[in-house]
Amino acid sequence: MRELELEIVALDKRGAGVGRIGRKRYRVDYAYPGDKVLAVPIGRGRARLVKVIEASEARVEPRCEHFSRCGSCRWQGLAYEAQLRFKRRVVEKLFAQEVGITSSPKIWYYRNRMDFTISREAIGMRRYSSFAEVESAEGCLLLSKESDEILRLSRKFFQEKKLEAYDILAKKGFLRYLVVREGKFTGQRLINVVTTEGEFPVEEYAGALGELADSIVWAVNDSLADVSFGEIRAHTGEGYLEERLGGITYRIPAFSFFQTNPYQAERLLACVKSWLGSVDRLLDLYCGVGTFSLALVDLASEVVGIEEDATAIEAAKLNAELNDINNASFIAGKAEATLAKVEGRFDAILVDPPRAGLHPKVIAALNKLSPEVIIYVSCNPYTQAEDIRKLEGYELVKLLAFDMFPHTPHVENIVLLSRR
Numbered sequence: 041m042r043e044l045e046l047e048i049v050a051l052d053k054r055g056a057g058v059g060r061i062g063r064k065r066y067r068v069d070y071a072y073p074g075d076k077v078l079a080v081p082i083g084r085g086r087a088r089l090v091k092v093i094e095a096s097e098a099r100v101e102p103r104c105e106h107f108s109r110c111g112s113c114r115w116q117g118l119a120y121e122a123q124l125r126f127k128r129r130v131v132e133k134l135f136a137q138e139v140g141i142t143s144s145p146k147i148w149y150y151r152n153r154m155d156f157t158i159s160r161e162a163i164g165m166r167r168y169s170s171f172a173e174v175e176s177a178e179g180c181l182l183l184s185k186e187s188d189e190i191l192r193l194s195r196k197f198f199q200e201k202k203l204e205a206y207d208i209l210a211k212k213g214f215l216r217y218l219v220v221r222e223g224k225f226t227g228q229r230l231i232n233v234v235t236t237e238g239e240f241p242v243e244e245y246a247g248a249l250g251e252l253a254d255s256i257v258w259a260v261n262d263s264l265a266d267v268s269f270g271e272i273r274a275h276t277g278e279g280y281l282e283e284r285l286g287g288i289t290y291r292i293p294a295f296s297f298f299q300t301n302p303y304q305a306e307r308l309l310a311c312v313k314s315w316l317g318s319v320d321r322l323l324d325l326y327c328g329v330g331t332f333s334l335a336l337v338d339l340a341s342e343v344v345g346i347e348e349d350a351t352a353i354e355a356a357k358l359n360a361e362l363n364d365i366n367n368a369s370f371i372a373g374k375a376e377a378t379l380a381k382v383e384g385r386f387d388a389i390l391v392d393p394p395r396a397g398l399h400p401k402v403i404a405a406l407n408k409l410s411p412e413v414i415i416y417v418s419c420n421p422y423t424q425a426e427d428i429r430k431l432e433g434y435e436l437v438k439l440l441a442f443d444m445f446p447h448t449p450h451v452e453n454i455v456l457l458s459r460r
């Protein structure tokens with residue numbers, strides 16, 4: 041295939057470098073604005089990076105040995121300051137105003153969770169542009185130094201026990217995912233092993249890992265869906281993880297969502313707290329295990345949380361109890377179905393939806409409930425900006441971006457809206 045010489049002039053939504061030849065636009069992963077590169081077209085407006093001919097001033101030497109083979113950390117070749125600048129620009133463009141961005145307190149070993157795929161060759165991340173191949177995560181700089189030892193001991197244990205890795209192409213085999221979760225402020229570690237139907241020697245595995253894991257959870261996913269959770273069959277230790285943010289201890293069930301960069305999550309919580317001020321009734325939509333609800337109880341006379349994961353809601357209730365909080369209640373259900381049934385007025389509503397943003401029914405309900413204040417926390421400012429345009433009668437009062445995921449193009453954004 042013919043190689044093209046491209047000057048990279050921008051970044052696309054997914055963080056790929058964009059270059060043009062005439063009116064044709066090419067998106068090149070691992071290429072950055074300011075680069076001149078050689079790339080081979082691979083269809084649908086994409087091109088594969090072959091060589092950097094002239095490097096952008098923003099380029100740095102990636103620290104990870106797996107860079108560009110592993111599908112994560114696409115921006116590790118960019119200086120951290122440049123990553124922040126590009127993320128800020130994304131939000132500035134979407135909201136047509138100047139935006140501040142809060143850098144992450146840690147840019148290495150900042151994640152508290154990694155979902156490693158298990159294959160015959162390795163335990164790690166799916167290779168860049170490959171559905172079936174796995175790049176070993178030994179040496180990965182995202183979770184913790186201990187994760188290397190966990191991967192090494194796990195591979196040894198699985199081999200000794202002759203436990204076969206799942207083959208995603210043949211749709212056969214046993215071991216599927218190893219999910220390692222850490223409480224960065226509690227020092228706890230929980231490991232979820234996801235397999236197909238069979239017998240996993242969970243006690244022996246816990247013995248092999250020794251002090252590296254406080255709890256091992258074994259779960260079964262026998263479906264064709266390539267997901268890193270399943271039906272829990274057995275566990276050692278407590279079977280959950282605990283993390284502490286801003287003085288509150290959260291119990292997190294094995295497969296429930298929790299903020300992935302806890303160092304930055306503390307800053308996010310502090311920011312939301314300072315923006316909210318005193319309110320009477322607060323609704324926390326998409327509340328998870330009560331992360332925001334419980335952090336904000338001092339500011340409200342009553343807090344109600346809604347979340348679709350019933351296990352997370354059970355944990356949220358328990359978390360309120362464990363932290364001596366008695367003005368928070370939680371409802372399990374989809375936001376779009378539950379919101380219409382919630383009684384009474386709320387003077388503030390916080391929403392923190394998944395990447396897809398708010399369901400149209402949620403937007404309609406927010407317009408009807410019409411609280412004084414809406415705080416919109418989002419890991420996808422594109423859907424966030426769209427949703428906000430559909431909210432009626434609000435003005436944007438404050439906006440601040442947060443870098444939760446260094447070395448990736450993802451940016452978190454919080455917006456404070458006030459009723460006109």
Ligand SMILES: C[S@@+](CC[C@H](N)C(=O)[O-])C[C@H]1O[C@@H](n2cnc3c(N)ncnc32)[C@H](O)[C@@H]1O
Pocket residue numbers: 297298299326327328329330331332346347348349352373374375376392393394419
């Ligand atoms: C970005 S997380 C935020 C969780 C929580 N606010 C926190 O900070 O830990 C989004 C949450 O929305 C939940 N969720 C996804 N779809 C939902 C829906 N339709 N209704 C209610 N909750 C939903 C997920 O289970 C997840 O806990």
